[in-house]
Amino acid sequence: MTETLAQRRVLLVIGGGIAAYKALDLIRRLRERGASVCPVLTAGAQEFVTPLAAAALAGERAHTDLFDRASEAEIGHIKLARQADAVVVAPATANLMARMAGGHAADLATTVLLATTLPILIAPAMNVQMWAHPATRRNRAVLEGDGVRIVGPNAGRMAEPESGPGRMAEPNEIADALERMLGQQAGDRPLAGRRVLVTSGPTHEPIDPVRYIANRSSGRQGHAIAAAAAAAGAAVTLVSGPVALPDPPGVAVVRVETARQMLEAVEAALPADIAVFAAAVADWRPEQEAGSKKIKKDGTGPAPMPLVENPDILATIARLPVGRPPLVVGFAAETDTVVEHARAKIARKGCDLIVANDVSAEGGVMGGADNTVHLIRRDGAVETWPRLGKEEVARRLVAHVAALLAG
Numbered sequence: 001m002t003e004t005l006a007q008r009r010v011l012l013v014i015g016g017g018i019a020a021y022k023a024l025d026l027i028r029r030l031r032e033r034g035a036s037v038c039p040v041l042t043a044g045a046q047e048f049v050t051p052l053a054a055a056a057l058a059g060e061r062a063h064t065d066l067f068d069r070a071s072e073a074e075i076g077h078i079k080l081a082r083q084a085d086a087v088v089v090a091p092a093t094a095n096l097m098a099r100m101a102g103g104h105a106a107d108l109a110t111t112v113l114l115a116t117t118l119p120i121l122i123a124p125a126m127n128v129q130m131w132a133h134p135a136t137r138r139n140r141a142v143l144e145g146d147g148v149r150i151v152g153p154n155a156g157r158m159a160e161p162e163s164g165p166g167r168m169a170e171p172n173e174i175a176d177a178l179e180r181m182l183g184q185q186a187g188d189r190p191l192a193g194r195r196v197l198v199t200s201g202p203t204h205e206p207i208d209p210v211r212y213i214a215n216r217s218s219g220r221q222g223h224a225i226a227a228a229a230a231a232a233g234a235a236v237t238l239v240s241g242p243v244a245l246p247d248p249p250g251v252a253v254v255r256v257e258t259a260r261q262m263l264e265a266v267e268a269a270l271p272a273d274i275a276v277f278a279a280a281v282a283d284w285r286p287e288q289e290a291g292s293k294k295i296k297k298d299g300t301g302p303a304p305m306p307l308v309e310n311p312d313i314l315a316t317i318a319r320l321p322v323g324r325p326p327l328v329v330g331f332a333a334e335t336d337t338v339v340e341h342a343r344a345k346i347a348r349k350g351c352d353l354i355v356a357n358d359v360s361a362e363g364g365v366m367g368g369a370d371n372t373v374h375l376i377r378r379d380g381a382v383e384t385w386p387r388l389g390k391e392e393v394a395r396r397l398v399a400h401v402a403a404l405l406a407g
Ligand code: CTP
Pocket: 199, 259, 277, 278, 279, 280, 281, 282, 283, 310, 311, 312, 313, 314, 315, 329, 330, 331, 332, 333, 334, 345
């Protein structure tokens, strides 16, 4: 892992927040991994840490002023913006994010950020309310749309009594995120030029205007797969049922509610090279279409609610006579005899690969952060992965399908 930062040069913009002290530690961590660091401090940053401390840790001078005679003569801010492999902004305060999103160039830090064409990684750090504020959310979306990568913030205790997301990611997490970003930059994009379709989340099947049938899927696994496929260079369409997750960066998201809408959106998103069906589609819906009126109780007990089966989206696409994606991947949520059930499912649905996960209550997979999966191929071969975070499952799955498609 340390390979990617060896010989790399990082322009580190330190913003003005209490987390600036952690930026000093970040300089040490980056240098430990073999990178050289050129620090740039905003005026605010200098209220918390001195240029001298940053320079001492970096082993080179720290830059602070837009009109700095010495450095203008030597290199100038435009060169500063070019002579590196990446820019890291840590801490990225709400103010700095707003100025970046607005394209301001009022001081050295923002001028460099506007002038650079290098990949940018920001580590936000701010008060919980500031992070949650719609203005910051807008700025974040703008920055993500501009291709800026974001690491953190983490939830936890901060300088103020409140707690929640706002704490800057730890220096080692920032260094890891930078390695990932540079790794991708270096051409680690096995799905470049490919189209990937992913379904995610539950579906909601309305009973009446206020009630629906649903399930416990959070969409985390499907969303992580869409994000990993995009990071691997694919053009990704994510068809998502109702979830409480942010849209993954760089992914076209189509939001739907019901299974039938999901099928329609999937068909509209074809053609694709790879289709991954990670959604937990409701198997049944009420036979009676939901009207505009709420069903009232009348004292005689609930009226019977006949259900009809929803279309099987995976099977429909896997069995398309024309336009079937070359690689169709299904998921199987099982509570017992996981592999046997999944083998039967692969045959029944006609897909190429099934990712079977054990969703028995003890595992806490539904809605949880981890997943233990078995990969089952059409020829019956099984690969079992250890318990992993859903993001890591996504990365491995993307690497696996990219290799299958290439081979
Ligand atoms: N799936 C789908 N459309 C449906 C039902 C399921 O596309 N109407 C897809 C899921 O996205 C998943 C796979 O089919 O990729 C398996 O879903 P699962 O619910 O585990 O299997 P079922 O076919 O419902 O079988 P069973 O309920 O017997 O486990």
